[in-house]
Amino acid sequence: MEKKLFITFLKERGLRFTKERTVILQKSLSFNGHFDPESLYHQIRKTGLKASRASVYRTLNLLCECGLIERVRKTDRGTIYESSFGHKHHDHMLCIRCGSIIEFYSEPLEKIQEKVCKKHGFLGANHTLEIRGYCKTCQKKKK
Amino acid sequence: MEKKLFITFLKERGLRFTKERTVILQKSLSFNGHFDPESLYHQIRKTGLKASRASVYRTLNLLCECGLIERVRKTDRGTIYESSFGHKHHDHMLCIRCGSIIEFYSEPLEKIQEKVCKKHGFLGANHTLEIRGYCKTCQKKKK
DNA sequence: ATAAATGCAAATCGTTTGCAACGGA
DNA sequence: TCCGTTGCAAACGATTTGCATTTAT
Numbered sequence: 001m002e003k004k005l006f007i008t009f010l011k012e013r014g015l016r017f018t019k020e021r022t023v024i025l026q027k028s029l030s031f032n033g034h035f036d037p038e039s040l041y042h043q044i045r046k047t048g049l050k051a052s053r054a055s056v057y058r059t060l061n062l063l064c065e066c067g068l069i070e071r072v073r074k075t076d077r078g079t080i081y082e083s084s085f086g087h088k089h090h091d092h093m094l095c096i097r098c099g100s101i102i103e104f105y106s107e108p109l110e111k112i113q114e115k116v117c118k119k120h121g122f123l124g125a126n127h128t129l130e131i132r133g134y135c136k137t138c139q140k141k142k143k
Numbered sequence: 144m145e146k147k148l149f150i151t152f153l154k155e156r157g158l159r160f161t162k163e164r165t166v167i168l169q170k171s172l173s174f175n176g177h178f179d180p181e182s183l184y185h186q187i188r189k190t191g192l193k194a195s196r197a198s199v200y201r202t203l204n205l206l207c208e209c210g211l212i213e214r215v216r217k218t219d220r221g222t223i224y225e226s227s228f229g230h231k232h233h234d235h236m237l238c239i240r241c242g243s244i245i246e247f248y249s250e251p252l253e254k255i256q257e258k259v260c261k262k263h264g265f266l267g268a269n270h271t272l273e274i275r276g277y278c279k280t281c282q283k284k285k286k
Numbered sequence: 287a288t289a290a291a292t293g294c295a296a297a298t299c300g301t302t303t304g305c306a307a308c309g310g311a
Numbered sequence: 312t313c314c315g316t317t318g319c320a321a322a323c324g325a326t327t328t329g330c331a332t333t334t335a336t
Contacts (some may be wrong), residue, residue, distance in 0.1 A: 016198035136264035
């Protein structure tokens with residue numbers, strides 16, 4: 001269980017398992033997918049729990065260090081994280097005209113990536129693929 | 144030639160082709176690979192040319208809009224760009240331990256993406272694929 | 287009791303923006 | 312001349328950090 005892993009990680013470093021860290025860990029995992037620090041912070045406040053922004057940031061860094069969550073990418077609006085366990089992977093198609101997003105999953109695509117990694121001696125952990133273009137609807141609208 | 148493309152782009156929008164923009168365009172292309180705004184700025188000053196940081200940022204945004212360069216990703220130290228030409232399309236593997244980047248290209252990967260797009264009635268224009276994991280060197284360093 | 291963690295506000299850092307002076311067209 | 316552009320410095324927004332106070336161990 002993730003909590004145990006976190007506690008062990010903290011103990012090893014002489015760090016303490018506090019209420020705030022419990023809350024932040026739980027909420028981080030509760031997203032079951034992508035999330036950002038600001039949403040997490042609001043999620044916590046909405047639930048009546050307490051933890052400052054500073055603690056959120058500090059704890060997210062710890063959770064990254066022990067591998068419970070991962071930094072997916074940085075955007076204009078901040079860093080996107082995702083919990084390392086418990087969600088199924090998918091990729092995105094983004095329509096550059098209307099902004100709609102299609103989520104998809106392709107087994108062959110995953111397989112090929114594994115092959116490519118192997119070829120480069122790289123150990124892949126996860127990936128992000130975004131295909132930009134025009135969705136069915138927008139293709140019909142004349143340019 | 145890229146300069147022409149940029150001028151046309153500017154003209155279409157009633158924008159002007161200034162000395163500063165010339166300098167920034169040329170230096171951007173001169174990198175032949177990845178670069179960031181700060182390096183570009185220093186590159187310019189080192190050569191005795193002139194353009195403020197503000198103009199660098201403003202012009203990089205324009206160069207992105209007309210497709211001459213692309214935003215590759217954001218890091219702690221800022222955004223990484225790359226010129227769109229003179230390089231054939233490739234994807235990235237990013238080592239989450241040492242930050243090193245491996246560029247690769249896989250024909251099968253491209254083909255499969257086309258297929259997936261077709262299946263979803265999506266007209267793909269371009270894409271970004273980033274595989275995160277551990278490079279050969281970092282796999283060896285003990286956990 | 288001791289050292290680490292918290293919350294706050296101030297500090298950072300990359301990037302953007304307001305504005306007066308400047309300069310292509 | 313008429314706007315767009317520039318450089319500067321101030322403004323911004325996400326994240327980090329210093330510090331006095333609180334708290335886990």
